[in-house]
Amino acid sequence: MICKIPDDRIKKAIRDYRNGKINAYGQVVDLVSPYIYNFPRIVFNQEADICGDFYQYIIADLKSIMDGYRISDVKFVTWFTVVLRNRYISFIRKSKKQQQGNQPLVYLDDDSGGVPLYVKIPDRRRYGEVESNRYDEMIERIVSNLKPGLRVFFHFYYIESLRPDDVVFLSIHLEKSPYEIIHMLGSLRDSLDEKYRIKNNLYKRISRIYEKIMDAQREKNGSQVFHYRKIREKLLEEYFRVKLNPSYQVISRVLNVPAGTVSAGIFRMKRCVKEIIGEASYDTL
Amino acid sequence: MTHCNYGTPEKLARYFENKMGNEERRRFERHLVECKNCLESLLLLEKDLFLMHGTPFKRLPQHLKVKNAIFNLSRNGLKLVRNILDLNNFTPISYAPARGQDLREAKGYILIKNKFSLEIIAKEKRDFMLEISGKLLEEVRVYRGDRLIDAIALSKPQVVTIENLAPGDYSIWINGREFVSFEVR
Numbered sequence: 213m214i215c216k217i218p219d220d221r222i223k224k225a226i227r228d229y230r231n232g233k234i235n236a237y238g239q240v241v242d243l244v245s246p247y248i249y250n251f252p253r254i255v256f257n258q259e260a261d262i263c264g265d266f267y268q269y270i271i272a273d274l275k276s277i278m279d280g281y282r283i284s285d286v287k288f289v290t291w292f293t294v295v296l297r298n299r300y301i302s303f304i305r306k307s308k309k310q311q312q313g314n315q316p317l318v319y320l321d322d323d324s325g326g327v328p329l330y331v332k333i334p335d336r337r338r339y340g341e342v343e344s345n346r347y348d349e350m351i352e353r354i355v356s357n358l359k360p361g362l363r364v365f366f367h368f369y370y371i372e373s374l375r376p377d378d379v380v381f382l383s384i385h386l387e388k389s390p391y392e393i394i395h396m397l398g399s400l401r402d403s404l405d406e407k408y409r410i411k412n413n414l415y416k417r418i419s420r421i422y423e424k425i426m427d428a429q430r431e432k433n434g435s436q437v438f439h440y441r442k443i444r445e446k447l448l449e450e451y452f453r454v455k456l457n458p459s460y461q462v463i464s465r466v467l468n469v470p471a472g473t474v475s476a477g478i479f480r481m482k483r484c485v486k487e488i489i490g491e492a493s494y495d496t497l
Numbered sequence: 498m499t500h501c502n503y504g505t506p507e508k509l510a511r512y513f514e515n516k517m518g519n520e521e522r523r524r525f526e527r528h529l530v531e532c533k534n535c536l537e538s539l540l541l542l543e544k545d546l547f548l549m550h551g552t553p554f555k556r557l558p559q560h561l562k563v564k565n566a567i568f569n570l571s572r573n574g575l576k577l578v579r580n581i582l583d584l585n586n587f588t589p590i591s592y593a594p595a596r597g598q599d600l601r602e603a604k605g606y607i608l609i610k611n612k613f614s615l616e617i618i619a620k621e622k623r624d625f626m627l628e629i630s631g632k633l634l635e636e637v638r639v640y641r642g643d644r645l646i647d648a649i650a651l652s653k654p655q656v657v658t659i660e661n662l663a664p665g666d667y668s669i670w671i672n673g674r675e676f677v678s679f680e681v682r
Contacts, residue, residue, distance in 0.1 A: 250554045286510045293545050294506035376536035
């Protein structure tokens with residue numbers, strides 16, 4: 213992966229800035245600006261105006277943010293990403309803008325064809341507050357009813373559903389530290405790079421279509437609403453087709469067990485999950 | 498997510514990159530078992546880094562570019578509100594007094610950078626002027642907002658003066674490179 217903020221350059225610029233070197237602060241700003249501006253867009257799927265507001269919100273306070281950074285062998289970008297997420301949450305609270313990434317931009321209303329629950333496992337972000345609660349309840353029901361061995365496969369196969377408690381479970385069950393579990397998860401996610409990209413693009417297109425439907429509804433233009441809904445249905449179909457599940461080979465490599473064991477384990481896990489959530493279709497799970 | 502005082506961004510980053518000593522790591526892992534917030538922060542950090550590193554960036558819009566300084570122009574003259582980019586960017590200048598008069602109050606500010614200097618000086622009315630000089634001065638462009646308001650090409654290095662300027666967002670380009678941007682309110 214290419215690091216978007218070159219570590220040596222940013223650390224040098226921060227050092228220079230602290231030593232009072234002219235133009236050093238400008239260099240710091242130049243190096244971190246694209247990262248700040250793109251953060252809400254990439255992580256929270258926000259539009260350009262929110263990105264701009266967030267950028268200005270951070271830049272206004274950047275000197276004090278930088279004062280809190282201690283130069284060490286830890287990559288600047290790792291520290292800065294934690295800071296940006298915390299600041300983004302404060303920014304959203306402060307500006308009282310309700311849209312944010314972990315909450316939906318797209319709400320699947322009742323006439324969307326009734327998306328069955330099993331489709332929801334890989335990705336929770338499409339859902340509103342109520343749907344999100346139902347999703348959490350469903351995951352809780354699944355993991356509390358699965359045998360530990362199958363639960364490991366569940367977490368590694370549906371990586372988007374992983375919660376802090378699950379990391380603790382995996383850590384105890386696999387006798388690995390949380391650090392190792394999180395990095396195992398990172399390896400699984402790396403294998404899904406292309407799928408994430410496709411899914412994110414589809415997600416943005418669905419969000420835009422949803423806004424168009426809302427506009428058409430406000431204008432009481434029935435034919436437009438019908439037209440956009442048709443497009444949205446097609447996009448949703450595509451969206452569901454792209455699954456963020458790592459391949460058996462990748463899981464077997466990460467868990468260091470034979471691929472056959474993984475495929476058999478995932479097969480049994482899916483069967484159990486199907487029984488737990490009472491869904492009919494196995495294929496789409 | 499509620500706030501956790503123990504899991505600071507620095508600690509989370511150090512743990513994530515496996516830069517903690519054995520004892521500190523053990524202590525932090527004991528904390529992680531009890532603190533869902535920190536564990537969630539680590540999970541989110543892993544995902545955020547993945548997304549940020551794997552997705553192409555969009556360019557920062559021109560209007561969002563950070564200005565070097567903000568000035569306030571009033572009947573009383575020009576006042577520096579703040580230098581943004583550098584600690585000692587624009588500095589006040591005073592002029593030599595006319596014979597028999599006291600030292601005049603500073604009416605302008607000067608920025609010296611990369612062998613060029615820019616002076617911003619308030620005029621009598623509610624407008625101001627720019628004076629740009631430097632040995633290697635060949636071409637000067639002045640933008641207000643996105644509009645080019647003046648472009649000067651010089652056959653030999655000299656001082657360039659641009660007068661009767663109104664408040665706005667200014668961007669000064671020297672020899673094809675942005676030299677400074679500032680706002681006059």
